[in-house]
Amino acid sequence: MTATDSLRTWLLVRRETDWYQAPALRRELTARDGFRAWCAGPVHRRDAIRAERLLSAYTLARADAVRRTPLDFALLSAWQCEVLGVAKALFRTGDAYAKNGTERYGLTARTQADFAACLREATDPGVPLAARAARAYLDVAFFHPFTDGNARAALLTLVHVLAREDIVLPEVGPLQTTRYADDPAGAADLAALIGLLNRSRH
Template sequence: MLYALPSLDRHDHRVLDEIEVIREALRIHLRAPRQWEGQLRRNLTARAIAGSNTIEGYAASVADVEDIMLGEAPVDAGRAVSAEIEGYRQAMTYIQRLADAGEDFRYSKELLNALHFMMQGHHLLKRPGWWRTGAVYVTSPEDPATAAYTAPAATDVPSLTAELVAWLNDGDPQAPALVRAAMAHLNLVAIHPWSDGNGRMSRALQTLMLAREGILAPEFSSIEEWLGRARNTYRYYDVLADVGGPVWTPDRDTHAWVRFCLRAHHQQAQTVRRQVETTAAVWTALDEAVAGRGWPDRMLHALYPAVMAGRVRRATYEVDAELSEQQAQRDLRELVNAEWLTARGQAQGRYYTAGKGLPESVRLTRSPQPLRDPYDA
């Protein structure tokens, strides 16, 4: 027996409808190919990866995650954090591919274990990709000696994961995709089938289910960035404890968990919408400013991340603008000489930030706005 879907009330259905309205607007906005879309997608993927790993104590900046995604040495993240980020990046990349795997796609225990190995393969002593063989406890944040949750016995893991896989393929097909994905997350994290990495795997599974259902691309539909914000992380642990119980108790009411996830999706959709609108505005302003100087429009690919993400690396510019190393270096040197970029760091650690000569019209200015809680309406 698994934790079961709750009955949704009219407030839940209203929130689901509002989420769909926001996402439909995003689908329309993204339908036409745009020069900045690739950089936006990478940035959103990096935000999701950073958020999910931050929850587990492996904090890295979004800029560092983007560097790791492109095979560059990060500026600030250490070796241990970089290994965790790289493992999660591999799994997320595969999830993005599985979004288009076709109708013959099926969930399986082998798929779950493969994703887990991608994430945790650098911890061979923890048996990545294999079910745990012993007891596992989720400790209390306030007291590591106290078990906040005790997972099912290791002998029950094969049968519980088999039941979950069967449900992933065929269970509750009429339920909203966001609700099914939330329940997959809850059940996998409650089964806790591996010795480590269960939280990240559960969040990744939720993202995979949404990708398979066509709820935008994974980078636009994941709630991992939202969950990684400190206040939301605390709430995340609290609602998991309240709904899941201190031990495996699948007959408990799961409505609070589903409502928590729907709120997360609504607020993350608001965040992504703002990010897309800001990206479009900044790119347009940069385009006009670069054209005014008579520079080639490829330089937008150097200036955009410096404005939006806070820095750009030479190797990143090469990839995004499809340039040789020499051409990328010449362009960056010209932008530095014009004081539109400022060079920082040395040798392999060099990066570029927005310079003092950058026109005011293209500087990123945001008026802070609170996210709306859809359940307060």
Template sequence: MPHLRATLAVDWACPYLRADLDAASARPFEETRAQEDYLARYDCPAHDGDAAREARFLSALARVRELADAREPLTWAGLTEVQAEVLGMPVGFRTSEAFARGGAHRYLYAPELEEMFVRKVEADARDGCHPVAQAVRLYLDLAFFHPFPDGNARAARLWFEYCLRRARLPTPPLAPWVLLPKPPGDVERYGRFVRLVARSISGRASCEEEDS
């Protein structure tokens, strides 16, 4: 799996980004409504204004914010609880190959994949990395492990906010980085992703950086 090899190769302590991460940490927490903005401007129009889908996402978002504000630890049980809100039905780890974007993206399945994913994300949550690096890493894991039968992009956005909010960091605008191409397995791009998010939080991001 290209993503697994890449995420294990990245030094998520990101020492070369210390100035950017420190600047992000200095930003006081505020409610930015970045999720609601992305939902209204991009997600809902892309899904024909599906009101039920939107309501489920907002309910899941409220739950994620509750968990973050209570400083609840990241667990597989919490992930599945929130994803049940997203999808409106009980959910577990997928049991077969998955596809996205009309079949353009294929996600392989193996019997050990669930255990590997759960062990990784729960251990990562305890490893002391900067919250921005944790948020990006979890976002990428949810996108590229593709653990759920559906709604993985929504899960990635939700738990990205959880990591930041739990550390009392504001969620930056989502579109500049959610819409960027992120090929699985690109170690250099993963690092640039952390830098872009950190600079978006601190207000230091530029259009040139977003296009890089």
């Protein structure tokens, strides 16, 4: 029996989630860069090369934020080449699976176009920034565009969306929890967590 298409489920949840309840963020740079600290600490202890590649990708993502480069698959692909140490990072060519096969992300003729449309919404000023960052993170997680490294791509996307508006979280470790496509409360909770991390430095 074919597993439910969790990407289709996410797109329904995405529309139903009340993103407007997300907390407002304070636009002030912090002295502590949580992403860099996470790479230098837990990631480096696990794998020094992985940490170095992540930091290289993060440098690109931050520079792209400063330039206000449009967030699209080409941008994510450039970061992912750094993350994986490869020359090309293409969109997947078949269904993808995660969580030991319990979530399946389908691939149709519209998947890439739908992903592009979702990414464009990351700069919608009518939606709270915390919600946009959380939603973009989950978009990458559940569209699962790459054959490998999607969790890292999702986190890079989140910090990029925040950096476009001069927000750097002092911690990113708490964001590293499992998220499910059929969990609207969890989606809203991610936006709330971003707000909590933003306030924790004040």
